[in-house]
Amino acid sequence: xxxxxxxxxxxxxxxxxxxxxxxxxxxxxxxxxxxxxxxxxxxxxxxxxxxxxxxxxxxxxxxxxxxxxxxxxxxxxxxxxxxxxxxxxxxxxxxxxxxxxxxxxxxxxxxxxxxxxxxxxxxxxxxxxxxxxxxxxxxxxxxxxxxxxxxxxxxxxxxxxxxxxxxxxxxxxxxxxxxxxxxxxxxxxxxxxxxxxxxxxxxxxxxxxxxxxxxxxxxxxxxxxxxxxxxxxxxxxxxxxxxxxxxxxxxxxxxxxxxxxxxxxxxxxxxxxxxxxxxxxxxxxxxxxxxxxxxxxxxxxxxxxxxxxxxxxxxxxxxxxxxxxxxxxxxxxxxxxxxxxxxxxxxxxxxxxxxxxxxxxxxxxxxxxxxxxxxxxxxxxxxxxxxxxxxxxxxxxxxxxxxxxxxxxxxxxxxxxxxxxxxxxxxxxxxxxxxxxxxxxxxxxxxxxxxxxxxxxxxxxxxxxxxxxxx
Numbered sequence: 001x002x003x004x005x006x007x008x009x010x011x012x013x014x015x016x017x018x019x020x021x022x023x024x025x026x027x028x029x030x031x032x033x034x035x036x037x038x039x040x041x042x043x044x045x046x047x048x049x050x051x052x053x054x055x056x057x058x059x060x061x062x063x064x065x066x067x068x069x070x071x072x073x074x075x076x077x078x079x080x081x082x083x084x085x086x087x088x089x090x091x092x093x094x095x096x097x098x099x100x101x102x103x104x105x106x107x108x109x110x111x112x113x114x115x116x117x118x119x120x121x122x123x124x125x126x127x128x129x130x131x132x133x134x135x136x137x138x139x140x141x142x143x144x145x146x147x148x149x150x151x152x153x154x155x156x157x158x159x160x161x162x163x164x165x166x167x168x169x170x171x172x173x174x175x176x177x178x179x180x181x182x183x184x185x186x187x188x189x190x191x192x193x194x195x196x197x198x199x200x201x202x203x204x205x206x207x208x209x210x211x212x213x214x215x216x217x218x219x220x221x222x223x224x225x226x227x228x229x230x231x232x233x234x235x236x237x238x239x240x241x242x243x244x245x246x247x248x249x250x251x252x253x254x255x256x257x258x259x260x261x262x263x264x265x266x267x268x269x270x271x272x273x274x275x276x277x278x279x280x281x282x283x284x285x286x287x288x289x290x291x292x293x294x295x296x297x298x299x300x301x302x303x304x305x306x307x308x309x310x311x312x313x314x315x316x317x318x319x320x321x322x323x324x325x326x327x328x329x330x331x332x333x334x335x336x337x338x339x340x341x342x343x344x345x346x347x348x349x350x351x352x353x354x355x356x357x358x359x360x361x362x363x364x365x366x367x368x369x370x371x372x373x374x375x376x377x378x379x380x381x382x383x384x385x386x387x388x389x390x391x392x393x394x395x396x397x398x399x400x401x402x403x404x405x406x407x408x409x410x411x412x413x414x415x416x417x418x419x420x421x422x423x424x425x426x427x428x429x430x431x432x433x434x435x436x437x438x439x440x441x442x443x444x445x446x447x448x449x450x451x452x453x454x455x456x457x458x459x460x461x462x463x464x465x466x467x468x469x470x471x
Contacts, residue, residue, distance in 0.1 A: 001100060001121060002043075003128065005179060006035075007061050007196055009296040010301060011333060011391050012060050012185035014196055016130055019045045019121070020098025025129045026072075027051045027117065027438055029062035031333045032247055036066060047072045049095055051102070053132025053181055054114040055080070055240045057145050057233035058188055060300070060335045064243050070272075076128040077115025078106045083179070083242045084213070089115070095119035105168045107134040109161020110141030112150045116169065128177035134161070135169055137181045137194035140209040144226055145188075147232060154226075157204075158219040165210065172203030187230055187302065230402075232305035236335050239311070245337055249399045254328035260353035263288075263316060263343045272314040272340055276456050277327050278347070280428035284360040284444070286347055291358075293432040294328055296320075298425045302332045306402055307429070311335035317342035318350075363443045368418060371443070380442075383449065387422060392449070394458040401426045404433055413439060420445040420452065 004017040005068050008030060016027040017039055024045040026036050047070045050063050054077075063074045064084060070097035074086040075095065089095075091106040108114050110133045113435075117130040130239075133141035145175040150157060178200050184192045191208065191404035204210055214220040258266060267274055267288075276287050277296040287293065294303050296319065317339060319327050324342045329338055343350060351357060363371070371377070381388050388398040399407045401421065411417070411434075419434075419442050421427040431444040446450065453459065 001098075001127075002120075003179075004039075005196060006030075007183070008333075009185075009331065010254070010299070011190075013059055014179065014181055014183065016179055017431055018097055018100065019123075020082055020100040022046065023048045023096075025049045025051060025097045026066060028053055028056070028132065030058045031062045031064050031065075032329055033062040033066040033069060036062075037069060040070075045251055046070075047154070048097060049073060049075050049102075050356045051075045051117055051130070052080075052240075052290045053077075053130065053134075054111045055082075055237050056133075056181075057229070057237050057453070058186060058305075059333050060236055060239050060244060063240075065247050068246075069180065072455070077113055079108065080113035081241075081347045084232060107131075107161075107164035107168050108136055109143055109157055109164050111146040114141070114164075116164075118172070126173055126176050128167065128179055128180075129172065130179045131169070131182045133188050133208075134164060135178060135203070136182060136189045136192045137178065137195055137198045137203065138207055139189040139191040139209075140165065140222055141188055142190065142226055142229075143222060145229055145237075147183050149237075154223055155219050157347075158222050159215055161222070162212075162215045162218045168212065169200070170204065172200055174199065174204070176200040178203055186266075187227075187233075190225060190227075218345065220255065229304040230302065230351075231309040232311060232334060235311045236305075239335050244335070247332060248337075250332045250337045251325070251328055254331070254341070255325060256341035257324075257344035258316075258341045259344055260350050260355050263341070263350075264355065266341060267316055270314055270340065272316045273308065274316045275308075276318040276347075276432070277323065278318065278320055281362075281446075282320075283432065284362040286351065286357040286359055287432075288320075288343070288347070288350060289358045290357055290436050291318060291432060292436060293452050295428070296323055296330070301330050303319075303401075303426075303429060304331060304336060305334045307404070307433070308336070312338060314340050316340060318347060319343075321346050358435065360428065361443050362428075362431075362437065362446050364446055365391050365455050368443070369455040369457050372418070374458060378415060380411075380417055380419045380420060381449070382421050382426055387449075389461065391453070391459055391461045393420075393452060394460045401430055404430055408434065408437055408439075411439065413441060415441065417442050418445055419443070421448045423448040423450050434442075 099122040144154040274291040283293040
């Protein structure tokens with residue numbers, strides 16, 4: 001028996017590769033499926049099943065492509081109704097992988113089709129659960145994402161989740177290993193641990209959701225403090241449920257290299273968004289006008305999903321040389337399949353061709369300290385409200401990046417302001433969006449609040465509600 005967790009940090013997502021006596025199963029595969037096929041070939045095993053724990057919202061699974069390329073059927077739990085061929089298993093149904101058994105435990109609550117797969121070893125002993133988004137380490141799946149599809153409230157779904165956990169998972173033995181679909185950083189939960197594997201016994205002791213005195217307390221705790229889900233989530237669910245273009249087609253189209261002239265013409269003749277994935281520091285110095293910066297070396301795909309939103313949006317890429325394929329791949333993982341090409345040779349070729357560039361007024365923390373006036377300076381803090389609440393520049397306005405499309409029009413275009421995040425990644429995203437919308441009257445602070453705390457600029461943890469709601 002071999003169990004391999006294939007963890008993708010930028011999505012905080014765990015896929016699983018299981019083998020036994022010449023056969024393999026894949027659980028919740030990523031969009032690019034060739035690595036699973038290569039593993040199976042190397043190990044001399046045949047992929048027999050592709051198991052899906054539910055219709056994922058935060059990424060596009062590779063189930064459709066993997067099934068087409070290997071002939072392995074896709075398996076869902078009860079209540080699933082995909083628009084492609086799949087095995088819809090019954091609660092308690094068992095599947096054989098070599099000498100292993102995978103048992104279906106229907107665990108609705110996160111979604112109605114959510115299913116946990118219980119792996120039994122060669123001796124029939126319960127060995128591990130692949131819990132999808134039903135049970136995380138330190139948390140459980142949020143119950144608000146499937147309200148519309150289920151025609152239920154989040155409280156009703158949370159009640160179902162409680163029953164699933166108490167009746168299907170809690171009775172299992174302490175030494176059963178928990179393999180969840182996500183870890184810390186995923187928007188599918190709110191309190192996940194950084195670890196990606198644990199025992200059920202430890203989760204029974206320390207997971208707050210599993211230690212509530214009753215269903216009512218559970219519902220209150222798991223629904224408290226939920227932030228609105230990213231706008232691309234339902235679009236990813238639709239792709240996972242209906243099917244999607246082959247990853248090979250997506251990659252071939254996205255890897256179209258364009259010289260500066262062709263790139264410029266494509267930008268002018270289409271509705272494509274220019275997405276620059278270089279570092280904040282490099283972007284600030286020179287970029288193609290109207291570009292949006294979301295650095296590849298950060299929470300790239302989730303921020304693209306949250307801010308671009310529409311997965312059908314055409315995209316033109318500016319990347320560091322050699323990062324083109326990685327960028328197209330990461331975009332495809334969250335459903336952004338319409339990359340129509342990239343700037344060959346990067347920004348350096350654009351500059352060599354004599355094309356116009358733009359830049360961001362990025363200032364050092366020391367310069368901010370020198371220019372800051374407690375009586376007149378306007379500071380916009382785009383961190384999460386929880387970060388702002390912990391400590392912030394005195395009298396700064398809380399304007400989270402995730403809501404920039406809601407608050408950007410409230411900013412006075414004539415009044416200068418400073419903008420910062422925690423370290424500079426998110427504030428450069430904001431700066432690029434602001435400049436694309438015509439704002440030139442601001443300074444972005446390099447290093448963010450982590451650098452500001454080292455200055456003499458006054459800070460406070462006092463929250464003025466008016467500073468959060470209005471500017």
